[in-house]
Amino acid sequence: MLTLPALKIQQFAKEFYLLNLSAGDVDRLVRFEVLGQAGVEGKKARKPKASGVNWGELEKKVGTSDKAFQRPIIRKKIDELAQYYTSCRESDALPAIPGAVILTTDATVPFTPSGANPFLGLIQLPEEEGTLRALDGQHRLLALAALLHDPAASEEDRAAARRLQVPAILFAGLSDDQVVELFVTINAKHTRLNASLLVSLSGRQLYGDARMGKVHDVIRALNNQASSPLAGQIKLLGVGPGRVQQAGLAQEMKQMLDDLERKDPALAARFEAEAKEFFLAYFKEIARVFATAWDGKKYSIKSSIALRAFLQVTPEILSRALAAGGASRADALRTVLVPWAEGIGSARFETAGAWRAKVAGGGRETSRLLARELVAALGGAP
Numbered sequence: 001m002l003t004l005p006a007l008k009i010q011q012f013a014k015e016f017y018l019l020n021l022s023a024g025d026v027d028r029l030v031r032f033e034v035l036g037q038a039g040v041e042g043k044k045a046r047k048p049k050a051s052g053v054n055w056g057e058l059e060k061k062v063g064t065s066d067k068a069f070q071r072p073i074i075r076k077k078i079d080e081l082a083q084y085y086t087s088c089r090e091s092d093a094l095p096a097i098p099g100a101v102i103l104t105t106d107a108t109v110p111f112t113p114s115g116a117n118p119f120l121g122l123i124q125l126p127e128e129e130g131t132l133r134a135l136d137g138q139h140r141l142l143a144l145a146a147l148l149h150d151p152a153a154s155e156e157d158r159a160a161a162r163r164l165q166v167p168a169i170l171f172a173g174l175s176d177d178q179v180v181e182l183f184v185t186i187n188a189k190h191t192r193l194n195a196s197l198l199v200s201l202s203g204r205q206l207y208g209d210a211r212m213g214k215v216h217d218v219i220r221a222l223n224n225q226a227s228s229p230l231a232g233q234i235k236l237l238g239v240g241p242g243r244v245q246q247a248g249l250a251q252e253m254k255q256m257l258d259d260l261e262r263k264d265p266a267l268a269a270r271f272e273a274e275a276k277e278f279f280l281a282y283f284k285e286i287a288r289v290f291a292t293a294w295d296g297k298k299y300s301i302k303s304s305i306a307l308r309a310f311l312q313v314t315p316e317i318l319s320r321a322l323a324a325g326g327a328s329r330a331d332a333l334r335t336v337l338v339p340w341a342e343g344i345g346s347a348r349f350e351t352a353g354a355w356r357a358k359v360a361g362g363g364r365e366t367s368r369l370l371a372r373e374l375v376a377a378l379g380g381a382p
Helices: 023-029 055-059 075-091 138-148 155-163 176-187 195-201 210-224 246-263 265-273 275-289 291-295 304-312 314-324 329-343 351-357 363-377
Strands: 002-011 014-022 030-035 062-065 101-105 111-113 120-125 132-136 165-172
Touching: 014 023, 023 030, 023 138, 023 155, 023 165, 030 138, 055 138, 075 138, 075 155, 075 246, 075 304, 075 363, 132 138, 132 176, 138 155, 210 246, 210 275, 246 265, 246 304, 246 314, 265 275, 275 291, 275 304, 275 314, 275 329, 304 314, 304 363, 314 329, 329 363
Parallel strands: 030 062, 030 132, 101 165
Antiparallel strands: 002 014, 002 120, 014 165, 101 132, 111 120
């Protein structure tokens, strides 16, 4: 039996439990069953997706039945969630699964209170495979399984994924018709966001912090301007075709501006007023210096980890660009970044080569390591 801490919730005559499961336990204990004959909806992509989903392994997890109530699994949704989980791991900006999934079990679940609070205690779950069923959140859990079984991931990454904690609500002992009724209640009605609210959320109204509003403007320009080398690459508000989450970049850029203000308030104020133009020119020059990596498919230079490293070294680049002078901002940046072509080179970002070899303790530490290399490659003082 698997013994877990639990919070018992009492609502009228019904009880259910709030649990904290490891991803490894979820992968082992939860079974997935969908209505109809197609377990996974849609055709397989001709080329492997960037998320690295092992569809053969994933499809083995999904059973079909005319008595099931879940819809077939949507392939695109799994792909997008798997990519999102990967970006969360790399950026350290947001939790991957911030809300509880809902599970059911036919098994008897003994609950033993511990301490003075009768609603806090321990429950025991059978450890047989498939003892739990996904009532709500099956796509989130299957995307997590994709992360666990990604053949391209290192053993260190898979081990980290297995330790990921998943908040879960567990209903035990419900009849089949009660489970279906609960499923319908959860999924029949959804709150639709008003279009005007979405427009407001995309602008400064989202930010009470004026600096964060300016950061948002910079990131939006990097993503939306056709001349930007990052055009279409950033997920603004967590949606869109881009591969990099806005939140991680915004967090890094704001931290950099805060640090710069503490060291040199006058320079920070001047830089912040011109930040949009500076970063557009800066990333254009990065794309030129590392052209092979930037335009290649087997490089991680446009990952959240790499982009955050480039943001971390901005104060050093700014200082050197001001010292270098030049006819234009682009000329000054070109002069400053010349040493990166030989001192770093595109090979540093090759995913299966130096990039993987230098992954160090997660996304944040890997960004810091790369940032130190970037500064060192610039040579002596400006």
